[in-house]
Amino acid sequence: MKVGVPKETVAGETRVALVPEIVRKLTAKDFEVTVQSGAGEGSMLADALYEDAGAMISGDVWTADVVVKVAAPSDEEIGKLGKDTVLIGFLGPLSNAKTTQALADAGATSFAMEAIPRISRAQSMDALSSQSNVAGYKSVLVATNHLGRFLPMMMTAAGTVPPAKVLVLGAGVAGLQAIATARRLGAQVTGYDVRAAVAEQVQSLGAQFLELEAGKGAEGEGGYARELTGEEKQAQQQELADKIATFDVVITTALVPGRPAPRLVTAESVEKMKAGSVIVDLAGETGGNCELTEPGETVVKHDVTIVSPLNLPASMAEHSSSLYARNVQSLLELLVGEDGALNLNFDDEIIAGACITRDGEIVHAAAKKTVEAAGGGGSAAPAAPEPEAPAADDMPPAPELEAEAEAEAEAEAEADDPADADDTEPAADK
Numbered sequence: 057m058k059v060g061v062p063k064e065t066v067a068g069e070t071r072v073a074l075v076p077e078i079v080r081k082l083t084a085k086d087f088e089v090t091v092q093s094g095a096g097e098g099s100m101l102a103d104a105l106y107e108d109a110g111a112m113i114s115g116d117v118w119t120a121d122v123v124v125k126v127a128a129p130s131d132e133e134i135g136k137l138g139k140d141t142v143l144i145g146f147l148g149p150l151s152n153a154k155t156t157q158a159l160a161d162a163g164a165t166s167f168a169m170e171a172i173p174r175i176s177r178a179q180s181m182d183a184l185s186s187q188s189n190v191a192g193y194k195s196v197l198v199a200t201n202h203l204g205r206f207l208p209m210m211m212t213a214a215g216t217v218p219p220a221k222v223l224v225l226g227a228g229v230a231g232l233q234a235i236a237t238a239r240r241l242g243a244q245v246t247g248y249d250v251r252a253a254v255a256e257q258v259q260s261l262g263a264q265f266l267e268l269e270a271g272k273g274a275e276g277e278g279g280y281a282r283e284l285t286g287e288e289k290q291a292q293q294q295e296l297a298d299k300i301a302t303f304d305v306v307i308t309t310a311l312v313p314g315r316p317a318p319r320l321v322t323a324e325s326v327e328k329m330k331a332g333s334v335i336v337d338l339a340g341e342t343g344g345n346c347e348l349t350e351p352g353e354t355v356v357k358h359d360v361t362i363v364s365p366l367n368l369p370a371s372m373a374e375h376s377s378s379l380y381a382r383n384v385q386s387l388l389e390l391l392v393g394e395d396g397a398l399n400l401n402f403d404d405e406i407i408a409g410a411c412i413t414r415d416g417e418i419v420h421a422a423a424k425k426t427v428e429a430a431g432g433g434g435s436a437a438p439a440a441p442e443p444e445a446p447a448a449d450d451m452p453p454a455p456e457l458e459a460e461a462e463a464e465a466e467a468e469a470e471a472d473d474p475a476d477a478d479d480t481e482p483a484a485d486k
Contacts, residue, residue, distance in 0.1 A: 060117030070098030070373035073124040076109035083110030149423035150314030153430035173409040186379035192233030208242020226309035301328035308345035321346040331359035340364030
C-alpha cells in the first residue's frame with residue numbers, strides 16, 4: 057500500500073502526520089511511503105531522516121493509495137486527490153461543512169481521526185486523546201508563564217510563600233493532564249466536572265474535586281456528560297462565580313463537538329478574581345468557556361490575564377507529531393489487507409464509524425446533519441446514530457493517567473517525607 061505525507065499548509069500548523077520512527081516501522085511491513093519535501097520541518101525532522109527510514113522524498117504524494125494529514129485539506133489540496141485515494145486527518149466533520157461537502161463532491165473516501173469510535177480496540181488510534189494530553193500539559197505551562205507568582209510552596213529565609221491554587225474545569229483527557237501537571241509543579245489543585253463519576257479520577261491525581269449542586273447527575277451515555285438545561289447552566293455559572301474568585305489560575309477545557317463551547321466563566325466571575333490571576337481557555341476555537349475570551353489572543357480584563365491559545369498541540373510539534381503518527385500507524389495497519397493492498401472493510405465498526413465521505417456521499421450521520429444545517433446538499437447513505445457529545449472536556453479520562461497516578465502515589469509513600477507531603481496537600485475549598 058502506498059502512503060503519501062504532504063506538508064501541512066494551514067498557518068501555524070507545525071505537526072506532520074508521520075515521523076521517521078513510524079515510517080521505518082511501516083516500510084518494514086512493505087508499505088511504500090512518500091513524503092513531500094519539507095513536511096517535517098515544523099517538527100524539526102529533516103528530509104534526510106525520512107530517507108534514512110525508507111521513505112521517498114517527492115512532491116507526488118496526492119495520488120497515493122492513502123494520503124495522511126494533520127489538518128483538514130484546502131480546496132486546492134482536495135483537487136489534487138486521486139480518484140481512488142483515501143484521505144486521513146483531522147477533518148472537522150462537525151464544524152467544517154464546506155470541507156465535508158467538497159470531499160463528497162470530489163468522490164473522495166475520507167476518514168476523520170476525531171470520528172474514531174471510542175471502543176477499547178480503537179484506543180491506539182485515538183488521536184483526540186493523544187493531542188488533548190499535549191494541550192492539557194502545555195496549558196499549565198502557559199498559565200505559569202503568565203502568572204506572577206510561584207506555583208509550589210516556597211520556604212525561604214525571607215519567609216514562606218504559599219502554593220498557588222489552580223482550578224481545572226473539565227476532567228476529560230486534557231483536564232486530567234492539566235491537573236497532573238499542575239500537581240507535579242507543586243500547586244494546590246482542584247478539578248470540576250458535571251460528571252460526578254470522574255471525581256475518583258481527579259482525586260487519584262492528588263487533587264480535590266469541586267462539588268456543585270447545579271448539574272449534579274449530568275452523566276449521559278457512554279461516560280459522556282449530557283448537555284445541561286438552561287436553568288442548570290445558570291445555576292452552575294452562579295455557583296462557579298463564587299468559587300472561581302478564590303483561585304489564582306483557572307484552566308478551562310470544556311468542549312461540545314459541533315456546538316459552541318459552554319460558558320463556564322462569566323464576566324462577573326472574572327471581575328471577582330484577584331488581580332494578577334490567570335485564565336487559560338482551551339476552548340477558544342469554538343468560542344471559549346470564558347465570556348471575556350478573545351480566541352487566539354491574550355488579553356487583560358479586570359486585572360486578570362485571559363489566554364486563549366489556538367491549536368496548542370502544534371506548539372509542541374515534536375511529541376505531538378510522534379503521538380499522532382502512532383495513531384495514524386494503527387489506523388493504516390487496519391486498512392491493509394493480507395496481500396498488503398488497501399482493504400476497506402466497512403463491516404468493521406472502526407472503519408465504518410470513522411468514514412465521513414465515500415462514493416460521492418456523506419456517510420457519517422452527524423457530518424451530514426452539519427452540512428444540511430449549513431445549507432449544503434449531498435446525498436447520504438445510512439449511517440449509525442450520532443453518539444452523545446461530551447458536555448465537559450473533550451472526552452472521558454485516559455487510562456494511562458490513572459496508572460500514572462498510582463505510580464506517583466507509590467513513589468510518594470516510599471519517600472515518606474512529611475515535609476513533602478505537607479507541600480503537596482490539596483487545598484480545601486473556600
